[in-house]
Amino acid sequence: MTAATKKTVLLVLRHSPYGSGLAKAALDAALASAAFDQSVDLLFMGDAVLQLQPDQDSHPLGMKTIGRQLASLPLYDINHVYVDAQAAARYNMDLSKAPLQTRPLGGHDMHQLMVGYDHLLGF
Amino acid sequence: MTAATKKTVLLVLRHSPYGSGLAKAALDAALASAAFDQSVDLLFMGDAVLQLQPDQDSHPLGMKTIGRQLASLPLYDINHVYVDAQAAARYNMDLSKAPLQTRPLGGHDMHQLMVGYDHLLGF
Amino acid sequence: MILHTLNASPSSAAFTDCVSIMAKGDALVLMGDGVYAALAGTKASKTLQQTDASLYIMTADALAAGVTNLAAAVSRIDMEGLVTLTETFPRQQAWY
Amino acid sequence: MILHTLNASPSSAAFTDCVSIMAKGDALVLMGDGVYAALAGTKASKTLQQTDASLYIMTADALAAGVTNLAAAVSRIDMEGLVTLTETFPRQQAWY
Amino acid sequence: MIYSLLVLSSPFSGHSSRRAAQFAHCVTARGHTIHRVFFLDAGTLASAANSVSAQDEESPVTGWAELADQHGIELAICITSALKHGMLDQVEADRHERASPTIDAAFTVSGLGQLVDAYASSDRLITFGG
Amino acid sequence: MIYSLLVLSSPFSGHSSRRAAQFAHCVTARGHTIHRVFFLDAGTLASAANSVSAQDEESPVTGWAELADQHGIELAICITSALKHGMLDQVEADRHERASPTIDAAFTVSGLGQLVDAYASSDRLITFGG
Numbered sequence: 061m062t063a064a065t066k067k068t069v070l071l072v073l074r075h076s077p078y079g080s081g082l083a084k085a086a087l088d089a090a091l092a093s094a095a096f097d098q099s100v101d102l103l104f105m106g107d108a109v110l111q112l113q114p115d116q117d118s119h120p121l122g123m124k125t126i127g128r129q130l131a132s133l134p135l136y137d138i139n140h141v142y143v144d145a146q147a148a149a150r151y152n153m154d155l156s157k158a159p160l161q162t163r164p165l166g167g168h169d170m171h172q173l174m175v176g177y178d179h180l181l182g183f
Numbered sequence: 184m185t186a187a188t189k190k191t192v193l194l195v196l197r198h199s200p201y202g203s204g205l206a207k208a209a210l211d212a213a214l215a216s217a218a219f220d221q222s223v224d225l226l227f228m229g230d231a232v233l234q235l236q237p238d239q240d241s242h243p244l245g246m247k248t249i250g251r252q253l254a255s256l257p258l259y260d261i262n263h264v265y266v267d268a269q270a271a272a273r274y275n276m277d278l279s280k281a282p283l284q285t286r287p288l289g290g291h292d293m294h295q296l297m298v299g300y301d302h303l304l305g306f
Numbered sequence: 307m308i309l310h311t312l313n314a315s316p317s318s319a320a321f322t323d324c325v326s327i328m329a330k331g332d333a334l335v336l337m338g339d340g341v342y343a344a345l346a347g348t349k350a351s352k353t354l355q356q357t358d359a360s361l362y363i364m365t366a367d368a369l370a371a372g373v374t375n376l377a378a379a380v381s382r383i384d385m386e387g388l389v390t391l392t393e394t395f396p397r398q399q400a401w402y
Numbered sequence: 403m404i405l406h407t408l409n410a411s412p413s414s415a416a417f418t419d420c421v422s423i424m425a426k427g428d429a430l431v432l433m434g435d436g437v438y439a440a441l442a443g444t445k446a447s448k449t450l451q452q453t454d455a456s457l458y459i460m461t462a463d464a465l466a467a468g469v470t471n472l473a474a475a476v477s478r479i480d481m482e483g484l485v486t487l488t489e490t491f492p493r494q495q496a497w498y
Numbered sequence: 499m500i501y502s503l504l505v506l507s508s509p510f511s512g513h514s515s516r517r518a519a520q521f522a523h524c525v526t527a528r529g530h531t532i533h534r535v536f537f538l539d540a541g542t543l544a545s546a547a548n549s550v551s552a553q554d555e556e557s558p559v560t561g562w563a564e565l566a567d568q569h570g571i572e573l574a575i576c577i578t579s580a581l582k583h584g585m586l587d588q589v590e591a592d593r594h595e596r597a598s599p600t601i602d603a604a605f606t607v608s609g610l611g612q613l614v615d616a617y618a619s620s621d622r623l624i625t626f627g628g
Numbered sequence: 629m630i631y632s633l634l635v636l637s638s639p640f641s642g643h644s645s646r647r648a649a650q651f652a653h654c655v656t657a658r659g660h661t662i663h664r665v666f667f668l669d670a671g672t673l674a675s676a677a678n679s680v681s682a683q684d685e686e687s688p689v690t691g692w693a694e695l696a697d698q699h700g701i702e703l704a705i706c707i708t709s710a711l712k713h714g715m716l717d718q719v720e721a722d723r724h725e726r727a728s729p730t731i732d733a734a735f736t737v738s739g740l741g742q743l744v745d746a747y748a749s750s751d752r753l754i755t756f757g758g
Contacts, residue, residue, distance in 0.1 A: 067748050072495060074419060076315055078370060079339040079628070080511045081709070082636065082757075085669040088708065092740030098748055106419040107315050110342060113372035121370050121513050122556030146422075150317075152347040152375075167422040174404055174423065174495065179753040181634060182496035190618050195399060197323060199411055201466060202435040202758070203641045204579070205506065205627075208539040211578065215610030221618055229323040230411050233438060236468035244466050244643050245686030269326075273413075275443040275471075290326040297308055297327065297399065302623040304504060305400035313507075313514055313628035317415035320628075338512055338628055367517075385517075385524040392622055393499065393528075402507070402514070402628025409637075409644055409758035416758075434642055434758055463647075481647075481654040488752055489629065489658075498637070498644070498758025508638075510713055511670065540641065548714035548726050583640055584678035584730070596678050598727035600714065 067178040069093065069100045073108035074183065077126035078118060083111050086183035087129055094136035101140035102133075103173065104162070108183075109147040112158035131159035142173060190301040192216065192223045196231035197306065200249035201241060206234050209306035210252055217259035224263035224300070225256075226293065227285070231306075232270040235281035254282035265296060308332045309395035310359070312340035313402040316350035324401040328357040333391055335383070336363040338402075341373045344380040351377035364388065404428045405491035406455070408436035409498040412446035420497040426454040429487055431479070433460045434498075437469045440476045447473035460484065501525050502533045502616035506627040508540035509558030515544050518626035519561030526569050534616040535562075537575040537605075541626075542585050545575050545605035559602050566604035574608035574616075575601065631655050632663045632746035636757040638670035639688030645674050648756035649691030656699050664746040665695075667705040667735075671756075672715050675705050675735035689732050696734035704738035704746075705731065 071090055075082040086102075093100040104112060116127035133141070145164035148155055155162055165173060174180055194213055198205040209225075216223040227235060239250035256264070268287035271278055278285055288296060297303055310332060314320035321343060328334060334354065336344050343350040344363045354361055354377070361380045368374070368382065376382070383391070392398060406428060410416035417439060424430060430450065432440050439446040440459045450457055450473070457476045464470070464478070472478070479487070488494060503522055507514035522532055537544055544562055551557045565571050575585060584600060587607045591599045601607070617623045633652060637644035652662055667674055674688055681687045695701050705715060714730060717737045721729045731737070747753045 065748065069747060074416065074497070076339050076342070076371075078512060079315065081669040081712075085636065085706075085709065088706075088740055089668070089743060093744050096741050096744040096748075098744050106415050107317055107339075107342075110315070110371065115374055116370060116372035118370035118513075119554075120366050122516060123370070123513060124552070124554055125370075127372060144419075150348065151342060152345055168425075171404070171423050171425050174493070177493065179747050179750075180404070180493050180495045180755075181747070181753065182498070182755050182757060183636070188618065192617060197320065197401070199435050199438070199467075201642060202411065204539040204582075208506065208576075208579065211576075211610055212538070212613060216614050219611050219614040219618075221614050229319050230413055230435075230438075233411070233467065238470055239466060239468035241466035241643075242684075243462050245646060246466070246643060247682070247684055248466075250468060267323075273444065274438060275441055291329075294308070294327050294329050294332075297397070300397065302617050302620075303308070303397050303399045303625075304617070304623065305402070305625050305627060306506070313512070313626075315415070317418070319411070319413035322413070337517065338514055364517075367513075370513075385520055386528065388521060389524045389528055389530075392501075392525075392624055396622075398622070398624050400625035400627050409642070409756075433647065434644055460647075463643075466643075481650055482658065484651065485654045485658050485660075488631075488655075488754055492752075494752070494754050496755035496757050508670070540638070543713075546714040548716055548721075548724075548730050550711035550714070550716075550720075550724050552708065552712065578682065581680035582682065583673075584676040584680070586678055586680075590680075591678075594678075594680050597729075600678050600730060 069179045070103055070177040071100055072103050072105060072180055072182045074106050076107045077111040082183045083126050090138055091136060094138055103142045105144040106147050109143055114157040127159045133160060192302045193226055193300040194223055195226050195228060195303055195305045197229050199230045200234040205306045206249050213261055214259060217261055226265045228267040229270050232266055232274060237280040250282045256283060307395055309391055309398045310334040311398060311400050312336055313338035315339040316343045320401040325353055328359045330358040332359040334359050334361050335388055337367050341368045341371050344373060344376045346375045346377045355379045403491055405487055405494045406430040407496050408432055409434035411435040412439045416497040421449055424453040424455045428455040430455050431458045431484055433463050437464045437467050440469060440472045442471045442473045451475045499530045499621040500533050501530050501622045502620040503535040504625045505537045505541040506539050509544045512628055514626050514628050515558055516561055519565060522565050532571045533620050534572045534574055536613045536616050539579050542575040542579045542583050545585050545601040547600055547602040563602055563604040573605045574612045575605050576610055577607050580607055629660045629751045630663050631660050631752045632750040633665040634755045635667045635671040636669050639674045642758055644756050644758050645688055646691055649695060652695050662701045663750050664702045664704055666743045666746050669709050672705040672709045672713050675715050675731040677730055677732040693732055693734040703735045704742045705735050706740055707737050710737055
């Protein structure tokens with residue numbers, strides 16, 4: 061990787077954990093960012109809140125468990141994780157049991173959050 | 184193709200014309216059915232009503248125009264074409280201008296229609 | 307009588323279209339992203355119950371997604387259960 | 403200020419999520435299946451107008467879809483117009 | 499009973515394709531016949547011989563290939579969809595001057611007539627999409 | 629200005645991948661620099677050398693290959709996604725004992741570090757999905 065100016069980056073996740081390859085792609089992008097010393101924050105929006113559902117186990121389906129992998133993000137110094145509060149409520153989720161500690165936001169707050177970054181990567 | 188009992192078949196289309204390969208796949212399946220002397224009927228549901236939007240022209244995007252291909256279905260004796268009336272209304276569509284002549288149905292009527300076939304193919 | 311299979315989340319058009327067609331005597335099997343429609347206390351699971359169709363969920367798919375708190379009307383089935391339903395119902399409609 | 407690009411139909415969760423974030427000063431470009439949100443007289447196009455964001459549609463994508471009857475608030479742009487918007491807006495959010 | 503399957507889902511997106519293969523195994527285990535599995539659109543990617551799965555993840559081809567090996571079930575991929583997705587057998591690789599075939603040997607390239615035959619010959623046609 | 633693109637859409641579903649290539653052409657025509665185009669997830673299928681398009685339809689590879697040829701723009705495909713989708717260069721084909729590479733020569737197999745470098749080095753990061 062060439063030396064480059066640091067940029068502030070928010071990954072905006074929008075899709076369910078297993079319905080497509082996007083959740084895994086976003087997770088890999090987050091881990092690569094940390095490995096290359098570029099910090100990123102995460103926002104789980106809409107169906108992506110389902111990535112935070114506790115007690116996932118997709119091994120019997122021959123796939124890696126997304127929830128378990130998300131739990132490792134703090135080890136890579138990825139600590140700013142935001143979540144769409146309305147979407148979490150729609151799925152009747154108890155975010156205190158999520159694999160990651162998150163900060164719930166409303167629509168207006170999500171907009172305010174997003175305008176604070178140089179780049180938005182929509183997954 | 185081996186000789187086989189005829190079956191009554193309804194193709195249930197549900198997706199937009201260009202957002203995926205499904206509209207094209209359903210169209211090809213309908214034409215193949217006619218070519219092999221197996222008659223099929225079509226139901227355009229939800230976003231699939233957008234396949235019936237008049238004046239499509241996707242050639243500049245390097246893709247074949249679905250609407251134009253649908254117009255040829257009556258030449259292959261595919262004449263029973265049904266459409267989700269609510270979805271058409273939601274998109275403010277004038278079905279009299281659609282490339283195919285269709286019969287609009289409500290939710291209950293669509294269920295009644297579907298139970299009349301041996302096979303439903305959902306595209 | 308239709309056997310519906312739903313492989314899309316409650317926020318999809320597939321869910322809305324599926325629900326608009328479901329009727330008493332039909333059965334619905336939730337699979338893939340469809341399993342989220344079974345979550346207890348959600349608008350989606352209430353909507354499903356109001357259709358008066360029989361409701362099933364693929365156990366392995368539910369476990370993968372962490373969907374453990376099921377609405378009471380939804381029964382767990384395995385792959386053999388799904389095959390059994392296809393034996394009983396003369397036709398299947400796939401929603402995705 | 404965010405440049406939103408929407409490549410999904412008004413019946414998708416992408417549309418709903420996009421609209422919930424859009425604010426005055428933002429711009430939205432409709433492309434792919436997103437063009438259907440511009441259809442005049444639909445609930446979708448009314449919802450877009452209520453966000454007070456600037457609304458654009460990719461001309462070639464609209465023509466492909468047969469979307470000719472546009473809501474008044476939506477302006478047609480070509481690919482160069484899209485590039486110009488990315489010059490003006492410091493960040494883009496892709497909805498799909 | 500006689501079953502046929504129509505698989506429209508990409509094996510690389512979601513687990514619908516994998517689950518369809520498991521369904522097919524279970525159908526035969528219950529004593530039914532599978533007349534044919536027909537792959538259309540992104541479903542044809544199930545035949546991708548060159549896919550390399552991550553550790554701990556199952557190859558999407560495996561479940562289908564076992565079905566063909568153990569039960570002699572026909573796995574037919576639509577030629578138009580297959581060509582579009584770069585899935586070529588030896589004949590098509592030669593015709594289009596590509597270096598080598600890209601589909602697993604368990605799959606057969608077919609026309610859509612085989613889908614028509616499949617639903618016309620079967621008591622059940624089960625579709626897997628998404 | 630310096631741009632990078634992130635392409636997540638399959639070239640075989642919708643026209644987002646094709647339109648992304650046209651966007652890239654237009655960015656260079658307006659005098660900007662494209663640092664890199666990074667392909668991830670189903671986006672990596674844009675490199676499919678064996679795709680055969682229907683008559684009247686454009687190959688998804690063409691627009692991208694022109695971009696690399698005419699402007700020397702780097703087209704980087706994520707190695708994990710590429711392997712999963714069966715997209716192999718010569719090195720990977722040898723390593724995994726496949727008959728021949730499956731990606732077009734205009735594309736380079738890369739790690740995700742190249743995505744990080746892309747957004748860190750660019751004034752604009754434009755994502756194409758769906």
